[in-house]
Amino acid sequence: LRKKLLTKKIERLVHILHCQRTFQYVHGQELFIGDTAGPIGKKLKIPSIVTTHSLYGFLEQLHGHILVEKTLANMEQADLLTTVSVKARRSYPWTLARRMKVIPNGYSVKSSGYLPETIIEATKGRGVILAAGYFIKSKRLNLAVSAFRALPQEIKDVYTLVLVGQGREENNLRRQVQELSLNRYVVFAGTVDPREMPAFYQRSDFVVQP
DSSP: OHHHHHHHHHHHHHHHHHHHHOOSOEEEESTTTGGGHHHHHHHHTSOEEEEEOSOHHHHHHHHOHHHHHHHHHHHHTOSEEEESOHHHHHTSOHHHHTTEEEOOOOOOTTOOOOOOHHHHHHTTTSEEEEEESOOSGGGOHHHHHHHHHHSOHHHHTTEEEEEEOOOTTHHHHHHHHHHTTOTTTEEEEEOOOGGGHHHHHHHOSEEOOO
């Protein structure tokens, strides 16, 4: 029911915006909501793209079989399907998998970007463990903090955990760092322009994705 209501709301808003701006195509990111780009594109008579990052089995566990079947029906209506890995593509039914284009996530390490002076100073002479993403529960950045706390002291003494991003969980993350007495080891870098992220990756010794 929630998906149905959200879909109707999205379709209504997209129609209004399309009348104002005349979209050339519609692109939906991730399933449960992004898959509605398929039927929306048909209604507006413009090309549609649906991109998924998730494995099919994970979606079934998260949303249930009935809802996922509706999602797949929406994807069938899209003009182009993309995903981020061959593994993800292979997890879907063949009728969809054969149409999926794989576009891997990643940054060009050739682009240096810009590392803020505050980060340079905070990590001077130390190794860097990087965790980046929206500060929301599903990203589980709290696990990165917990894992860092579990490291032997001799490792914590020579490494800094750099958290890149922002979101509604930021206060909880800061509180966690405070309660675990990790203030001297953890740096909050805030929001970073994607064009500058290569500099963070180049500076990092490890990247964690909890």
